[in-house]
Amino acid sequence: MNEAELIRILSSIILQSAPLIIAVSGEIITERAGIVNLSLDGTMLMAAMTGFVIGLKADEAYPGSGVWIGFLAAAAVGALFAFIVAFGSIRLRQSQVAIGFVLTLLGDDLSAFLGQNYTRMPGPLVVRKGIPLLQDIPVLGPIFFDQSIVVYFAFALVIFLWWFLNRTQPGLKLRSAGERPEAAFARGVDVNRVRYLYTIAGGALVGIAGATYSLDVKLGWSDGHIRGFGWIALAIVIFGGWAPIRGMVGAILFGATKTLASILQRSFPEVSVVAFNTLPWLLMILVLLVSSSSLTERLIAIAPGPLRRPLNRFLRVAPPLALGTRFEET
Amino acid sequence: MLKTIARHPYLSRLLDALLPLLATLAALGVGAIMLFLLGANPVEAYTALLEGAFGSQNALADTVVKATPLLLVGLGICIAFRGGVINIGGEGQLIAGAISGTYVGLSFPEQPATVVVPLAMLAGFFAGAIWGGIPGLLKAYYGVNEILSTIMMNQIAVQIMNYLLRGPLIDPEQLTRASRIPETARLARSFDLPRLVPTRLHLGALIAVVLAFLVYVFLWRTTIGYRIRAVGLNPDASKYAGIQVKRYIVLSLLLSGAFAGLAGAIQVYGVHHFMFTDGSAAGFTGSAGFNGIVAALFGKLHPVGTIPASFIFGALLVGANSLQRAMQVPSALITALNGLVVVFVVSSELWSRRIARLRQTGAGAEVDAALLADEFDDDSRAEPVSEVNL
Numbered sequence: 001m002n003e004a005e006l007i008r009i010l011s012s013i014i015l016q017s018a019p020l021i022i023a024v025s026g027e028i029i030t031e032r033a034g035i036v037n038l039s040l041d042g043t044m045l046m047a048a049m050t051g052f053v054i055g056l057k058a059d060e061a062y063p064g065s066g067v068w069i070g071f072l073a074a075a076a077v078g079a080l081f082a083f084i085v086a087f088g089s090i091r092l093r094q095s096q097v098a099i100g101f102v103l104t105l106l107g108d109d110l111s112a113f114l115g116q117n118y119t120r121m122p123g124p125l126v127v128r129k130g131i132p133l134l135q136d137i138p139v140l141g142p143i144f145f146d147q148s149i150v151v152y153f154a155f156a157l158v159i160f161l162w163w164f165l166n167r168t169q170p171g172l173k174l175r176s177a178g179e180r181p182e183a184a185f186a187r188g189v190d191v192n193r194v195r196y197l198y199t200i201a202g203g204a205l206v207g208i209a210g211a212t213y214s215l216d217v218k219l220g221w222s223d224g225h226i227r228g229f230g231w232i233a234l235a236i237v238i239f240g241g242w243a244p245i246r247g248m249v250g251a252i253l254f255g256a257t258k259t260l261a262s263i264l265q266r267s268f269p270e271v272s273v274v275a276f277n278t279l280p281w282l283l284m285i286l287v288l289l290v291s292s293s294s295l296t297e298r299l300i301a302i303a304p305g306p307l308r309r310p311l312n313r314f315l316r317v318a319p320p321l322a323l324g325t326r327f328e329e330t
Numbered sequence: 331m332l333k334t335i336a337r338h339p340y341l342s343r344l345l346d347a348l349l350p351l352l353a354t355l356a357a358l359g360v361g362a363i364m365l366f367l368l369g370a371n372p373v374e375a376y377t378a379l380l381e382g383a384f385g386s387q388n389a390l391a392d393t394v395v396k397a398t399p400l401l402l403v404g405l406g407i408c409i410a411f412r413g414g415v416i417n418i419g420g421e422g423q424l425i426a427g428a429i430s431g432t433y434v435g436l437s438f439p440e441q442p443a444t445v446v447v448p449l450a451m452l453a454g455f456f457a458g459a460i461w462g463g464i465p466g467l468l469k470a471y472y473g474v475n476e477i478l479s480t481i482m483m484n485q486i487a488v489q490i491m492n493y494l495l496r497g498p499l500i501d502p503e504q505l506t507r508a509s510r511i512p513e514t515a516r517l518a519r520s521f522d523l524p525r526l527v528p529t530r531l532h533l534g535a536l537i538a539v540v541l542a543f544l545v546y547v548f549l550w551r552t553t554i555g556y557r558i559r560a561v562g563l564n565p566d567a568s569k570y571a572g573i574q575v576k577r578y579i580v581l582s583l584l585l586s587g588a589f590a591g592l593a594g595a596i597q598v599y600g601v602h603h604f605m606f607t608d609g610s611a612a613g614f615t616g617s618a619g620f621n622g623i624v625a626a627l628f629g630k631l632h633p634v635g636t637i638p639a640s641f642i643f644g645a646l647l648v649g650a651n652s653l654q655r656a657m658q659v660p661s662a663l664i665t666a667l668n669g670l671v672v673v674f675v676v677s678s679e680l681w682s683r684r685i686a687r688l689r690q691t692g693a694g695a696e697v698d699a700a701l702l703a704d705e706f707d708d709d710s711r712a713e714p715v716s717e718v719n720l
Contacts, residue, residue, distance in 0.1 A: 038477070097416060097477065098627070105620060106669040113666045224610070231481045238475065274493035281485040284478070285468070292473040 003139075009259060011143045014151060017255030019212035021154040023233040024240060024247040025161055026078075026205025032165065032242055033198040034178035034191075034322045035086060038100025041230025042107020043081040043203065044210035047074035049115035051211025052123055052221040059124045066124035071211050078207020079200045081107065086199040089326065090192050096324055104230070112223045119222045126150055126216040150212045154248075157205070161244040174198055178320035181327040191327045209233075235284045239291045241317030250287075257283055291317050347635075350628050353678035354642065357671040364666070370657045382652025383645035389652075391529030395601060397644025399424070399593040399615075401538045403622025404629065404636040405545045406462075406589030411631050412549060413582025414562030415469060419462060419480030420590045420619025421611040422487035426461040427454030427591025428598050428614065429491060429499075432605045435517040435598070436499065443520045450521075451595050458591015459584045461487060466583030470576035476583065484619070488611045495607045511613075513606035523600040532600035541589070545633040558582050590619060621647070624672050646671060 055070025176184035240247030362372035629636030
């Protein structure tokens with residue numbers, strides 16, 4: 001394998017992980033505010049379908065604008081699904097998990113129904129645009145800075161979210177709604193309004209992630225196009241410990257494993273394709289196992305003393321304290 | 331008006347029981363609008379649906395056959411949700427059960443059916459138990475979120491099924507025919523579950539109904555069942571009461587998987603008599619692993635309530651097929667229609683709780699209701715699924 005090939009592979013890993021990064025970021029802000037939006041798989045399918053179909057139609061009417069209108073439509077679909085989750089759990093006091101699950105099934109079916117006449121068609125495509133100067137950096141340039149616009153968006157989003165969550169007042173309010181809603185309420189935060197806001201914003205991002213597939217990474221629409229990626233995103237949120245940067249690392253690691261699996265598959269045709277298809281799912285279970293607390297605690301306990309604190313910081317992840325619970329103003 | 335009914339001891343219970351049905355009707359109402367917009371006559375369409383589901387002896391039998399896996403999976407869901415764990419792995423557990431059941435049947439083609447068939451059912455039961463038990467162990471001892479791990483286990487089961495059916499278990503004859511859908515050889519005819527000829531109704535339906543009552547007895551009349559429910563309602567209190575919470579979390583998921591696995595084996599021996607795959611889970615299961623969850627929610631997570639719930643849902647699935655044939659509407663409309671029913675039924679829970687609250691406001695009526703209430707569904711209104719931490 002020569003250098004050019006390696007760079008090509010690495011840049012394809014980055015492109016592959018971009019939509020996952022966006023979806024994970026969206027779900028992170030939703031869950032940090034205390035709401036679980038389990039409908040990711042259905043939402044992304046619906047958004048991928050809507051983004052593609054609307055983009056196609058818009059491109060016919062106003063050539064060149066299709067992609068952006070498609071993204072807008074997908075964000076709207078994602079926001080709508082998220083609104084249903086928020087409304088159902090906050091206003092109607094239903095189980096967030098039940099609503100999310102039902103929406104997953106509905107999104108799957110509905111996208112197949114509404115998109116049936118648009119399968120396997122060519123459509124609008126996000127332009128690839130290198131960033132001047134940066135793209136000329138050897139090795140790193142072609143991997144990170146000669147990419148599709150969605151890649152830049154994904155990374156910019158992660159940096160913005162890190163800053164927003166950890167360094168701003170609204171970010172603090174968001175976290176307080178997910179960690180200590182009663183305390184936040186006592187300090188004058190309208191907890192449920194905050195939760196509505198970030199559930200919907202997170203859902204819009206998930207919608208954009210769905211359209212990122214159909215308009216760029218996995219171009220086009222077909223029935224069950226990206227089935228399964230929503231669940232993977234949900235697992236990566238846990239792996240990422242509900243933090244944007246770790247979530248991004250998780251998404252890239254997943255993209256890398258998937259790419260690696262398909263390369264290995266080509267190199268070892270005698271090994272059953274099943275082994276490689278099963279790999280990402282097994283890996284996800286393992287990842288959940290490692291990032292869940294009790295096993296890592298034991299790991300940390302056997303580590304030498306000075307290593308324990310950094311290990312603890314790096315490995316231990318805990319969900320927002322009030323995640324998935326209802327908040328009632330009293 | 332609602333208040334008056336809610337305070338009435340009998341009427342309120344009746345309304346409560348009928349709510350899922352009313353929700354289904356409301357969903358069909360919305361469906362009628364969709365049909366109308368597609369240029370089909372809703373009245374004709376729903377006549378076709380009812381005809382297809384209940385119109386003849388055969389139709390009725392098909393409905394029951396369709397409802398059988400839903401009921402079995404639903405029973406498992408009742409146990410899991412009552413135990414405070416969420417099992418979304420019905421599809422994978424069903425496949426695991428079907429594969430093991432098929433394997434037993436293919437391995438002993440010459441042995442008497444009275445030995446092989448029960449053995450195959452047991453194999454299905456245990457394979458499902460393993461497939462559900464793994465997420466249970468991960469959840470109880472390592473805190474791995476069971477919603478996600480069961481989903482992952484579904485995918486793994488599908489991959490294993492595809493591998494086995496394309497390779498080791500493929501029908502030797504099919505290798506020469508180069509068919510697009512890989513399948514196993516047909517099981518010996520003597521292994522077919524007894525049927526109510528001339529319909530497709532098979533013994534599995536009866537087994538499922540009997541099991542429903544057994545699960546009720548298990549959950550409400552045995553110590554283990556009591557502990558499962560106690561853990562589901564309040565794990566902390568259960569722990570201080572001396573219940574080994576972790577063990578019961580594993581048990582709930584394990585039993586839940588076992589019933590789905592049994593459903594898989596029964597599908598093979600009662601309906602298909604061989605296994606096949608189109609590459610996805612739904613190809614073989616018909617999404618029974620997911621629909622069973624809906625049926626259980628529909629039946630208010632009560633094993634006996636799940637019987638009529640699966641019947642209604644089965645009727646909807648069968649009737650929708652004949653609606654599609656009769657009216658030439660796109661098949662995806664049918665799935666969308668089913669989705670609508672699910673959403674409406676789940677939302678109807680809201681009304682159910684509102685009625686319960688209204689009932690509680692009238693103290694006198696509450697005493698009456700408490701006296702009249704048999705143990706049958708004494709705590710079915712308590713929310714069994716604890717708030718989930720993802």
